[in-house]
Amino acid sequence: MHKLRKVARTERLIQKMHNNVIMVNLLEYEGKALFKKYNIRIPAGKVIHNEKGVPAFKKEKVLKAQVPTGHRGKNGGVVIVKDSADARNAIKTMKKINFDGFFSKDFLLEDKVKHPTELYLSIALDRSKRAPVLLASDRGGVNIEEIPKENIFIFTLISKNNSLGITNLIEQELFTKLNLEKDTREAFYELIDSMWRLYQEEDAELVEINPLAVLKNGFIALDSKIVIDDDALFRHPDIKVPLSTDPLELAAKKQNMSFVRLGGDIGLIANGAGLTMATIDMIAEKGGTTGDFLDLGGTDDPKKVAAAVGLIANLHPKALLINIFGGVTKADTVAEGIVAAVDSLKPDFRIFVRLSGFGTEKGKETLRKKGIDAYDGADEAINAVVSYTRKSLGQRGKL
Amino acid sequence: MSILIDKRTKVIIQGITGHQGTFHSEAMLDFGTNIVAGVTPGKGGANVYGVDVYNDVKSAIKKTGANASVVFVPAQYAKSAVFEAIDAGIKLIVIITEHVPSHDMIDMLIHARTNGARIIGPNCPGIATPGIAKLGIIPNQTLKKGKIGVISRSGTLTYEIVNTLSKAGLGESTVIGIGGDKIPGTTFVDALGLFGEDKDTDAVVLIGEIGGGAEEEAAEFIKNYFKKPVVGFIAGVYAPPGKRMGHAGAIISGNSGTAQSKIAAFESAGVTVASSPDKIPVILNRALL
Known part of the structure; x- marks a missing residue:
């Protein structure tokens, strides 16, 4: 409904x-x-989906854009119209208005009270x-x-x-x-x-x-x-x-992960909202910029990790930082997933992995065999990835 | 001494036969938690890592004298599981489950208050007192006995910070993850009150994040009532800012919610705010001199 x-x-x-x-x-x-x-x-009112749906009328009514955001009136989303031609014109105008990132697809035409x-x-x-x-x-x-x-x-x-x-x-x-x-x-x-x-x-x-x-x-x-x-x-x-119209968001959602585009250089995969946010903060503090990030949530399925790396790979970051604190998510499982993704995708960017918590030693061993850098501390890993991206960009990052 | 749990805490696990329930029961047992029973309706008679499973909380209590529960049941059934525990006389309930409806949480909170029970969570990593017990999912190897109380709204970030404290040799008296949901059973202020009374806690680390006004309220409480040193950390300083909504939420939560507002509130209450987790032990050591 x-x-x-x-x-x-x-x-x-x-x-x-x-x-x-x-x-x-x-x-x-x-x-x-x-x-x-x-x-x-x-x-009394009627929902209108396009100009053709405007009924014939000849008295003052209220026409309102339908957007899920406040301050609609101030942005021209509420007007008085006197007849159907007037309403059609108003709809044409309103369709072009950007309401805090939303465009109105539907309109409500109501009697004045x-x-x-x-x-x-x-x-x-x-x-x-x-x-x-x-x-x-x-x-x-x-x-x-x-x-x-x-x-x-x-x-x-x-x-x-x-x-x-x-x-x-x-x-x-x-x-x-x-x-x-x-x-x-x-x-x-x-x-x-x-x-x-x-x-x-x-x-x-x-x-x-x-x-x-x-x-x-x-x-x-x-x-x-x-x-x-x-x-x-x-x-x-x-x-x-x-459903989101972003295919990558959809793909992430299907796997129960959160995917957000931030537009910086460093792709990020972390687990848990707090740790993900703290990692973005630490990257910024050190002068790097986070690109797209995925919150892996909790998982003990290497396939989910591989899918996460695959998703980020689609966006070709300068480098990928994977910051995992093992709890529900086990570090060795994450390592397995990373190796599987690297084997199948042959990514064109360098991967920096920080593993901690459950299964760290085994996970690091798995990564080392594959020649992937694994770090114990978030600080070390973030330093490494930020200095790598800044070097590779000829110091393009903000100083 | 420590807060909320001690050697007499006898724990049941609601939802022990589920994937998460089983996995974390084993870790809790390894930590030394006195798990006396598991409860899963319809699975009575089963056994998980030596723990007997009962069909309902009442029979589990009758047999074992349990007084605390950790809830792993799916969100749809969390409310009935918690009501069952409260009605059976459980006084401490830790809800690990995420995505619990807020209306259900309001009902649970009222039921807990009327019956003198305390809820921690939902959507939280639970509580742990090194050397005593763990009711939740904080990784065992991060925890170390010490004198720092930790209160957090986050999950994995809590592990990160606890690990940092332990590695620096500080250790924890009790770690409480209050959870990141809109309606937490136990608030920052509740937890601060408990740590304030605890002889074994010398200082507190308060881990917050953007959104809501819980950190601002904690700051107000610290300013007026809390005497021990507090170090704060706020995640999400570089997250894009939220928007004004033009509705009731705006007036209820006021201007709070941004990282800047929280950091300012902390600082005005004399709380030192660490810019990254690895700086927390240094600040604590200085404060405890």
Whole structure:
């Protein structure tokens, strides 16, 4: 049902370094489909995939680009259109706009909703409190960072006696703080309950309505921002994460590895997000630049290691550094995989290997027989690879 | 003395018959861990490296008096395994499993709090006290008895740093890998609190990485309450910066999350930040003079 989009490249990169995952940010119309499922009112509207899909109309409507990133309005992604010709033109223009690395393929054409006031409302996972929180403000319609702190009401949704959820007390208090009309009380409580059910049942990490239109008799969600916990996707088979369009990323993913392009000289294979990041840092500190890197994750299959070397070989780095700390991954297994890859690929770059942990001695012996440099310390190995690439590049690297 | 585990810690392994469970049980036994039972539903009666396997935690406890558990079960079943352990009376649970849904983790955390149990992890290398026991997957040969407490969000980077400490002759009192997930059962601050009370810990190494605000909170705690020397390390200084999201996450986590913010927070709390792992022992030796 929901087609999902990648988040911006930089965010994805950090995400992948951590957990080999893509954060699942729903598009506005996908989020609104969920709102509908949970009886949260949304404006009448239609999803448009291309100019031909624009229906005939002759009154003012709102046309919105569908991209999984914030600040869409400021970048020209939300416009008022007066008829279908106007909408078609607007779509043509919007298709060319770069929204923080995203281009809109789909568009949402919605009826305008006349409303005197707008609220901000969300349920989010607060990592620091290790609890969901309810956030609300009577200054909706702008990004939450721009709302003054004193206008944001925050409720932690785990109580002192450890019960989880939104109590009536919280609802009442919030209703009063937001100065809402008496007639909307029931509708407000129902809305909060629906948001909570959506948050819980869909494994959301964020359910945000901003702006929320306040009408005489109730509320309409004018926008949606929903983030689903990718680790819970096994419970939501209807949510499909799109595959990457990068063939190397795909190949890595198939083997349960994270592959990221950084654009420097030294190809890197390491195991574990923290060690991979620390290695990139150490290469940079010593004046080298990391090219593409693979986080091998844990493995005891030499074939996976060989596949990793093969993947990097496709990109012809100046040199390849393999930094393995054996634990789940055994150093001798890694060595076997490297030798297998060298035998079959005959790579055109030099390989520097650092092995430590389980199986180091055996692994180093395997590599030595093949004439591959093996180091005990990360520091030594990184010094060697950086000085090699800088020499081979005629000191091109930054000094 | 050490934190969380001692000679009386009797350990069960949930998911002992799986590939990882079996492999690491052997390593834990080699380390001297008192593993009294394994639990895998439907595999009761089996035996793994001399450890009897039971169908459920309750019968394992009844037979052995176990009081701690290491969980290797797949992410989908982690919550029910942990609930089972808590309900059976286990007070210390180490979750090695990665990709545990955050909603499940919230439920587990609440259940643990209500029953006076502590969770470490998920997605973590566990804890180890050289000379006593290891509940997790930190490679045995990296560990050495000593007086440095280590707290880390990372996996292999922890091994790297522990190895560096051991090779430099410093050694560790206890190593705690709290895990890199959004909702950790035990936080940096929790672990610092424990090390603060521990007579056998002279100094602490805190290993953080980019993302979230855990390091900033740790810095705040150190500034106000922690008296022992602390050396910090942050991975990801050269990782590309994250983006502003324009949603609730931004207001909840504030400006924290970047390597610069974490390093600044550490430094303002008097924590020396090492620029690479191999510099940590030198800084520690200076601090312990």
